[in-house]
Amino acid sequence: MSLRISGNLLSLTLFFLPLLPAAAAPSAERSPDFQAGEKIYMKNCEVCHLIGRNLVNPKKEIQYSKIMEKEETLKAFLSHKNGKMPAFHKISESDEKIKQLREFLQYAKEHPSEISKIIESDSGESAKTEKKAK
Secondary structure (H helix, E strand, O other): OHHHHHHHHHHHHHHHHHHOOOOOOOOOOOOHHHHHHHHHHHHHOOOOOHHHOOOOOOOOOHHHOHHHHOHHHHHHHHOOOEOOEOOOHHHHOOHHHHHHHHHHHHHHHHOHHHHHHHHHHHHHHHHHHHHHHO
């Protein structure tokens, strides 16, 4: 099932990629908080929130959400169920994880095309890893 999700994710990424403005290649030098936030996002958020979008409720794209602007509001939002979105207690109960996720989300908001390249690259690596595991 995860291979199917990765395939669907790659298809969606390739669909949205031409709609995003061109930007520089992803930076090889990213902070540890950014990298940790990226891992949190890829593990918990990416399936429904591809490149800042909202695949469940397109009217509520996270890239424009004020909830992401402050750690306190992000923490409060993730601490309880919101519509179809479950609570993420393992994230909301950790100030460090909130800080890391917020750093990634803020960068994603400011550099959507760079983030799409990172996500595309990470999705390709996930598919390779899954293939090797079989």
